[in-house]
Amino acid sequence: xxxxxxxxxxxxxxxxxRISYPVRLFVSFQNxxxxxxxxxxxxxxxxxxxPFNVFSNATPAFFTTTSxxxxxxxxxxxxxxxAQRVRDMSRQHDEIMESLISTASAHNNVNTKELSxxxxxxxxxxxxxxxxxxxxxxxxxxxxxxxxxxxDMILECKQEIEEMSERLESxxxxxxxxxxPKNEDDYSSDAVLxxxxxxxxxxxxxxxxxxxxxxxxxxxxxxxxxxxxxVTKTDLGGIKEAAVSINSISGGYNTMGSEDEYNxxxxxxxxxxxxxxxxxxxxxVPVNDVRIHTSAASVxxxxxxxxxxxxxxELLPLSELKIETMRASGAGGQHVNxxxxxxxxxxxxxxxxxxxxxxxxxxxxxxKAIKLISARVRDQQQAQEAKMRxxxxxxxxxxxxxxERIRTYNFPQDRITDHRCKQSEYGIGKMxxxxxxxxxxxxxSPFLRDMERRELLADIERLGKK
Amino acid sequence: MGYHDDHQDDDDDDDSTNxxxxxxxxxxxxxxxxxxxxxVDLLKECKAPEPEMSACHLFSHVLLNLFPRWEDxxxxxxxxILQEEEQDTADWYNxxxxxxxxxxxxxxxxxxxxxxxxxxxxxxxxxxxxYIIGQWxxxxxVLKVRPPCLCPRPETEELVEYVAKDIRQMIELLRxxxxxxxxxxxxxxxxxxxxxxxxxxxxxxxxxxxxxxxxSMDVSEDAVALSVENxxxxxxxxxxxxxxxxxxxxxxEYTRTHLNKEEEEEEEEEEDRFxxxxxxxxxxxxxxxxxxxxDMSTLTADVVEYEDYGALCGGQDGLDVVxxxxxxxxxxxxxxxxxxxxxxxxxxxxxFPAVCWMEVDTSHPRxxxxxxxxxKHVEYNCEIQDLSGMDRFVKLLVKD
Numbered sequence: 001x002x003x004x005x006x007x008x009x010x011x012x013x014x015x016x017x018r019i020s021y022p023v024r025l026f027v028s029f030q031n032x033x034x035x036x037x038x039x040x041x042x043x044x045x046x047x048x049x050x051p052f053n054v055f056s057n058a059t060p061a062f063f064t065t066t067s068x069x070x071x072x073x074x075x076x077x078x079x080x081x082x083a084q085r086v087r088d089m090s091r092q093h094d095e096i097m098e099s100l101i102s103t104a105s106a107h108n109n110v111n112t113k114e115l116s117x118x119x120x121x122x123x124x125x126x127x128x129x130x131x132x133x134x135x136x137x138x139x140x141x142x143x144x145x146x147x148x149x150x151x152d153m154i155l156e157c158k159q160e161i162e163e164m165s166e167r168l169e170s171x172x173x174x175x176x177x178x179x180x181p182k183n184e185d186d187y188s189s190d191a192v193l194x195x196x197x198x199x200x201x202x203x204x205x206x207x208x209x210x211x212x213x214x215x216x217x218x219x220x221x222x223x224x225x226x227x228x229x230x231v232t233k234t235d236l237g238g239i240k241e242a243a244v245s246i247n248s249i250s251g252g253y254n255t256m257g258s259e260d261e262y263n264x265x266x267x268x269x270x271x272x273x274x275x276x277x278x279x280x281x282x283x284x285v286p287v288n289d290v291r292i293h294t295s296a297a298s299v300x301x302x303x304x305x306x307x308x309x310x311x312x313x314e315l316l317p318l319s320e321l322k323i324e325t326m327r328a329s330g331a332g333g334q335h336v337n338x339x340x341x342x343x344x345x346x347x348x349x350x351x352x353x354x355x356x357x358x359x360x361x362x363x364x365x366x367x368k369a370i371k372l373i374s375a376r377v378r379d380q381q382q383a384q385e386a387k388m389r390x391x392x393x394x395x396x397x398x399x400x401x402x403x404e405r406i407r408t409y410n411f412p413q414d415r416i417t418d419h420r421c422k423q424s425e426y427g428i429g430k431m432x433x434x435x436x437x438x439x440x441x442x443x444x445s446p447f448l449r450d451m452e453r454r455e456l457l458a459d460i461e462r463l464g465k466k
Numbered sequence: 467m468g469y470h471d472d473h474q475d476d477d478d479d480d481d482s483t484n485x486x487x488x489x490x491x492x493x494x495x496x497x498x499x500x501x502x503x504x505x506v507d508l509l510k511e512c513k514a515p516e517p518e519m520s521a522c523h524l525f526s527h528v529l530l531n532l533f534p535r536w537e538d539x540x541x542x543x544x545x546x547i548l549q550e551e552e553q554d555t556a557d558w559y560n561x562x563x564x565x566x567x568x569x570x571x572x573x574x575x576x577x578x579x580x581x582x583x584x585x586x587x588x589x590x591x592x593x594x595x596x597y598i599i600g601q602w603x604x605x606x607x608v609l610k611v612r613p614p615c616l617c618p619r620p621e622t623e624e625l626v627e628y629v630a631k632d633i634r635q636m637i638e639l640l641r642x643x644x645x646x647x648x649x650x651x652x653x654x655x656x657x658x659x660x661x662x663x664x665x666x667x668x669x670x671x672x673x674x675x676x677x678x679x680x681x682s683m684d685v686s687e688d689a690v691a692l693s694v695e696n697x698x699x700x701x702x703x704x705x706x707x708x709x710x711x712x713x714x715x716x717x718x719e720y721t722r723t724h725l726n727k728e729e730e731e732e733e734e735e736e737e738d739r740f741x742x743x744x745x746x747x748x749x750x751x752x753x754x755x756x757x758x759x760x761d762m763s764t765l766t767a768d769v770v771e772y773e774d775y776g777a778l779c780g781g782q783d784g785l786d787v788v789x790x791x792x793x794x795x796x797x798x799x800x801x802x803x804x805x806x807x808x809x810x811x812x813x814x815x816x817x818f819p820a821v822c823w824m825e826v827d828t829s830h831p832r833x834x835x836x837x838x839x840x841x842k843h844v845e846y847n848c849e850i851q852d853l854s855g856m857d858r859f860v861k862l863l864v865k866d
Contacts, residue, residue, distance in 0.1 A: 230542075231542075231543075232546045233543055233546070233569065234550075234568075236568050237568055238568075323853050324853075325620070325853045325854055327620065327853075327854045331761070331764075331827075331828065331856075332621065332828075332852065332854050332856050332858070333619060333621050333756075333825065333827065333828070333852070333856070333858060334616070334619065334753075334755070334756060334757055334769075334777075334778055334827075335757060335761065335764075335765055335769070336619075336766070336769065337594050337596075337617050337619065337766075337768055337769050337773070338515075338516060339516065339519060339523065339595050339596070339602075340516060340519050341620055343853075357542065357545070358539055358542040359539065359542075359603065360539065360541075360602060360603040361602075361603035361604060361605065361620070361623060362620035362623060362853070363603075363604075363605050363606075363620070363623040363624075363626075363627075364603065366853075
């Protein structure tokens with residue numbers, strides 16, 4: 001016989017991390033290992049990772065119980081691939097935690113980022129397992145009640161089991177979210193938008209300007225700063241091309257779209273605007289004609305390192321940049337008084353360039369150029385990372401093929417249709433005008449985000465089947 | 467001259483759309499595009515410096531109806547129009563149809579043309595743009611610029627950034643030191659030597675409004691007056707909390723050591739002058755005149771004919787003022803400092819060495835390094851290149 005104990009271990013570790021490391025032991029009654037349950041009168045049972053790896057698909061020889069082992073229960077709520085991923089991430093988390101405990105704190109190079117991604121999964125998995133056990137315990141009760149023909153008891157048990165099953169379902173959903181790969185830029189990066197008028201001449205330029213106005217309103221309502229880096233205006237006050245930076249101020253993210261339970265961070269400007277990348281097609285009767293003209297504007301949304309976020313280390317190192325000014329030749333300094341302060345920056349490793357000349361002072365031109373080039377470099381980095389992961393870089397997962405037509409704005413019908421999520425909204429003027437709900441971005445982003453989740457899920461499935 | 471032709475047109479100012487079917491671009495239309503392109507041609511003809519950019523800056527400054535605010539940076543929009551003209555994509559500017567209120571086709575009034583014309587005349591005489599317009603951007607400020615004060619250069623913006631980096635560390639160190647005491651960290655004390663327009667000191671005060679107190683000095687009365695004006699313009703009416711009234715004196719004069727005991731009367735006067743000055747600066751920053759005298763003849767007219775000679779030339783090797791500064795540094799930067807908030811008048815030791823940052827001629831870093839080789843009080847720290855890759859800035863440390 002083995003002793004029966006259920007307890008909870010708490011480790012205070014290096015003063016910074018406080019880990020709640022639940023522990024669970026098994027009871028063996030005549031070689032019949034049973035998980036400690038409520039009936040064992042020892043308080044609430046919690047889960048531990050026993051010395052053997054209970055999360056592998058192989059069932060240890062002696063682990064035969066009367067109740068169904070936890071392993072298969074995950075699959076009732078999740079697909080096999082997702083379930084596997086949950087287990088893998090949980091195990092990874094627990095392994096890291098174990099190594100933290102066993103090694104001296106001075107030698108720890110904890111990857112806190114990795115840990116923060118794994119921790120929610122592990123926590124949810126434990127919650128899940130705990131509930132499964134409770135269900136088992138109640139089933140036992142139910143069985144006994146049936147034998148005793150205690151109708152009330154049976155009903156109670158059934159109700160409890162139903163309740164528990166619902167909780168399992170909701171946990172399942174949360175596990176899916178926790179397990180999906182998250183693009184860090186979605187939460188911590190600012191956005192640089194590059195808007196360009198496409199086919200359609202004057203009309204396209206006019207639309208560009210309106211589109212930019214719409215984005216400015218959205219940024220304003222989200223409490224973000226909208227700064228023009230460079231702009232080329234043409235006739236009728238239209239915009240031929242423009243680069244704009246949208247910054248979150250003082251590290252404060254907006255409060256919308258929060259999934260509060262495990263404090264998932266909120267989207268930053270990049271994550272919020274990223275689905276705007278692509279070609280926006282316009283059908284409209286222009287001022288000086290009666291026929292409908294078709295024009296287009298292309299938008300590219302690039303992730304820019306945020307000055308307000310804590311990861312300042314993401315800014316491009318100066319050693320990788322070649323900065324050129326107009327004062328290249330001659331003595332410079334007090335010798336010369338030129339007001340041409342254009343700045344061009346080249347990112348040496350990638351060859352990407354950015355040049356700004358719209359400001360009077362070199363200082364301001366330089367600041368804007370750094371912003372622009374950081375965004376462009378980060379954008380290319382992202383594309384490469386996605387490529388390495390084997391993910392198709394489609395317009396959905398953040399600005400892939402910029403020539404893909406994503407939306408049509410039909411002004412005669414006052415309708416905007418997004419071709420990716422196949423949604424149509426009416427009231428173009430209202431959407432352009434801003435407002436927290438029903439603005440140009442927020443009208444479509446929930447659908448697009450849903451599609452993105454499904455795509456990411458599908459990716460995991462594909463990988464799981466290999 | 468091309469642009470005068472436009473004057474011979476209609477006499478009234480409210481120009482309605484000209485329905486002449488002339489297709490000649492330089493015809494009698496008085497719109498932004500035609501005036502802009504004509505004036506560029508004119509400036510080129512008269513060998514004015516930077517013809518295209520000059521036209522854009524001056525013209526946009528006149529077109530207040532199109533570009534009402536300084537921040538609109540109208541010059542950039544005009545510059546793009548000129549670029550299109552080069553690429554020959556600006557056909558629509560010739561249309562007779564009134565496209566409404568877009569930039570190139572906007573009509574220009576007679577008054578605007580007159581004002582612009584007088585500005586162009588000054589530019590043809592090689593006057594700096596900053597003087598003609600009267601103000602310019604510098605770092606995070608807009609500064610009034612008037613002759614003969616030196617027009618702030620982009621290199622000096624870089625200097626501000628390097629100094630700012632040190633100031634940030636100093637603020638932090640002072641804050642740490644004050645933890646546990648009843649007073650909060652004192653302000654960082656800065657001395658801007660040869661302040662000119664006030665650019666450096668004011669930019670720093672603007673960056674660290676609550677954490678620095680700037681003193682400044684110049685030998686030119688114009689500079690002192692302009693610095694005060696700019697301090698008020700940028701920092702507001704209560705600028706004296708951050709920016710002391712600049713002193714009218716030279717580097718040599720700014721001292722309390724009186725070597726000449728014969729002139730006792732003057733001694734007392736000087737005593738009065740600097741009685742309230744705390745010679746305990748943490749940062750001494752300067753863009754002193756540093757051009758060697760033999761280089762002065764190589765300068766272009768727009769510099770040498772308009773900007774103050776005294777603000778440019780630093781003597782034979784350009785190091786006259788730099789040497790004076792080096793000599794004064796130990797006296798200016800005493801290490802035991804007063805805590806502004808400490809009413810007992812106690813002195814505490816500065817938790818970092820005082821620094822001196824200067825913008826200099828490219829030839830100077832090596833010379834300054836050897837100058838300081840045997841100096842017990844001032845130590846050469848490093849030199850830094852500007853964005854053009856030239857040696858431009860030196861950092862010195864003042865040892866206690």
